[in-house]
Amino acid sequence: MQPVRRPPVRLRSYFLTFGLIALFLVLAHGPLLNLPFYWDEAGQFIPAALDLFRAGSWIPFSTTPNVHPPGVMAWLAAWWSIFGYSIVVTRIAMLAIAAVGALATFLLAIELSRGATGTPAFAALALLCLSPLFFAQSMLAQLDMPAMCFSILALLFFLQNRFRASALVCAALVLVKETGIVAPALFGCLLLFERGRSFRQRRQALWFLIPLPALLLWLFALRHATGHWFGNPEFTSYNLWEPLHPGRFLVALARRFYYLFIGSGHFIGTIALLWALPRMPLLRDRPWRIAGLFVLANVLVVSALGGAVLERYLLPVLPIIYIAFAVSLQALLPRTRALTMAALAACLIAANFVNPPYPFPFENNLAFVSFVELQENAAAAIELHKGLVATAFPMADALRDPDLGFVDTPRNVVSMADFTAPEIEKLKTLSPDVAPDMMIVFTRAWDPFGLLANPAVRRFLTREYGYRPELSPDAIAQMLSMTVTRRWTRRGLSFALLVREQ
Helix, strand or coil, X not given: CCCCCCCCHHHHHHHHHHHHHHHHHHHHCHHHCCCCCCHHHHHHHHHHHHHHHHHCCCCCCCCCCCCCCCHHHHHHHHHHHHHCCCHHHHHHHHHHHHHHHHHHHHHHHHHHXXXXXXXXXXXXXXXXXHCHHHHHHCCCCCCHHHHHHHHHHHXXXXXXXXXXXXXXXXHHHHCCCHHHHHHHHHHHHHHHHCCCCCHHHHHHHHHHHCHXXXXXXXXXXXXXXXXXXXXXXXXXXXXXXXXXXXXXXXXXXXXXXXXXXXXXXXXXXXXXXXXXXXXXXXXXXXXXXXXXXXXXXXHHHHHHCCCCCCHHXXXXXXXXXXXXXXXXXXXXXXXXXXXXXXXXXXHHHHXXXXXXXXXXXXXXXXXXXXXHHXXXXXXXXXXXCCCCEEEECCHHHHHHCHHHCCCCCCCCEEEECCCEHXXXXXXXXCCCCCCXXXXXXXXXXXXXXXXXXXXXXXXXXXXXXXXXCECCHHHHHHHHCEEEEEEEEECCEEEEEEEECC
């Protein structure tokens, strides 16, 4: 009788660790697994994935195509092909990727903490799982969590001198998110130009050319289908040319460094890191120099590209920051280390629920859940009324498309760009037969202390970003001869239903 072949101990431990992380993430997100789709999920990624799932179209047609590669959409379509289309299946599919990313973070922490005392890898994993950005993004059908997963895996394999595996992971990375091309470019340059590298090792830099044709193939397909290399000219202008303005670039760069090293309690870890740098030679060794270059290169790229300065673009480097914090804690005395770790963890937990005192993307923490729940309330109220409704994205898409989880039947919607005075004036010019009978007005920017009302801030935002202040529901109701009949509020966010006076 042949003996049963068992997987190697290390492989079994990887599967066990992955299973524990996945179980934790699914249980932690359990109450949210049926949450309807949020903002860019609803506007871009879910419609694009459904086009692939239902029509086999790699280029989306039910939403505006853009440069984002179809890797995540293909992943979702594969899950739906097996389990059927549903919000729960979508959430679990994304949590599975997040679990792989967390496991990769744990393994990278082990690699970067060799020679350190204690167990910083467990601390790094705990900090990542408590992070509000990771927790929120791990369930959202967007590109940045998968980009983090492949980025960390590629860096791990590179540090282990497994260059072929790293290059292949980089190829998968660029098919998930185009800005992932920074990873193979950095790794290839390091192999070519590092001193002390043998000719054979430098020749291995050629492996990192593999991701380039993979990305070019997608761009050629996009160009053939749409006539534009990046899908559409508006996307190109907003995400490629406008962010290169010096003022906008510096603001984006400042926001990136603030989030990584100050916000959400990160300043505690940064102080520990600054204390440890001159005292721990480990943090100045080659692996950490490469990790630091990886962070810097990604921060520069996402600051120079992308019209929306979203913190989720930092996910590929966030695990490295937490690993640096965890390793740095080992330079402290045991009691101080424990107190510092507890303080940092407490800040991260609080940041999941407590909004910062300045405008921020709701998807940075659990504020996005409150926003979606308010959308559900407003959509339920709209279904009780007949007539045409006016509102802005993402509420407009939520009312039009039952696949997004808000309505059972699609509604006719008059779409608005925003709730500024010029948009309201456009509604006033509509003829009675196409004028809206109702309107949903909602909070699009969190601003509890009126920062956006500050004259200096408003002048800067108007000059650099074309900012226009939005009107309150009561001001809009007065302009359109409507009445505010319902209001819903949650965690500082609000929705209002306006109905035309008879």
